[in-house]
Amino acid sequence: MSDNSNSKAVPGWVNFLFWGALAGGVLVAIFSQGFLNQPDAVSVRDELGQRYVVPSIDIIPVRNAASIEAGKDTYARVCVACHGANLEGGVGPDLSDNEWWHQPAAETNLAKLVMNGVSAGEALGPNKVPMPARGGQPLSNEEVWQVIYYLSDQNGSIQKDAVPTGQ
Ligand code: HEC
Numbered sequence: 001m002s003d004n005s006n007s008k009a010v011p012g013w014v015n016f017l018f019w020g021a022l023a024g025g026v027l028v029a030i031f032s033q034g035f036l037n038q039p040d041a042v043s044v045r046d047e048l049g050q051r052y053v054v055p056s057i058d059i060i061p062v063r064n065a066a067s068i069e070a071g072k073d074t075y076a077r078v079c080v081a082c083h084g085a086n087l088e089g090g091v092g093p094d095l096s097d098n099e100w101w102h103q104p105a106a107e108t109n110l111a112k113l114v115m116n117g118v119s120a121g122e123a124l125g126p127n128k129v130p131m132p133a134r135g136g137q138p139l140s141n142e143e144v145w146q147v148i149y150y151l152s153d154q155n156g157s158i159q160k161d162a163v164p165t166g167q
Contacts, residue, residue: 035096061142062164063149072149074143078135087154092131098157101125111148115141 059068082092101124102113117133152158
């Protein structure tokens with residue numbers, strides 16, 4: 001009729017360490033396998049055969065003679081009606097001078113402006129005339145960037161801050 005000597009022989013703190021280490025190990029396993037190795041959304045789409053499409057606003061074409069020339073063509077087709085054959089302005093403001101209503105006069109800012117257009121509420125000109133997004137034509141972002149390259153090639157007051165994402 002003696003006490004169960006085994007349970008008396010294991011002090012409480014040893015039990016605590018044992019079960020604590022076990023629980024800790026299980027948690028580490030869950031975190032490293034379950035969370036860190038979780039396939040991300042991109043590779044899931046890849047597995048499904050749907051390539052993840054980077055928003056095209058991030059795709060900035062290379063600046064070279066060809067892209068500037070393409071921008072010139074787009075300008076002559078879309079922008080000329082409001083900004084003039086020589087960027088001298090008309091319904092829209094002069095794009096050849098160094099006065100810019102929409103600061104900063106930097107490529108990234110102007111590309112955003114052209115993509116979004118200028119609503120009547122946002123218009124800074126004296127007559128509050130709006131500008132349609134992309135000049136009212138279904139221009140791709142690449143075409144907009146090419147026009148911006150054309151403008152900054154023609155007008156040195158535009159800061160050349162575009163960083164081409166490469167092709
Ligand atoms: C239907 C007329 C119209 C068309 C087409 C048009 N724009 Fe505009 N654009 C305007 C007007 C009006 C403004 C000025 C809005 C304001 O008052 O703030 C403007 C403003 C701008 C500005 C800002 C100028 C500044 O001083 O800050 C840029 C850059 C610009 N347009 C580029 C373009 C480009 C590039 C195209 C062709 C893709 C284009 N626009 C097509 C009417 C037009």
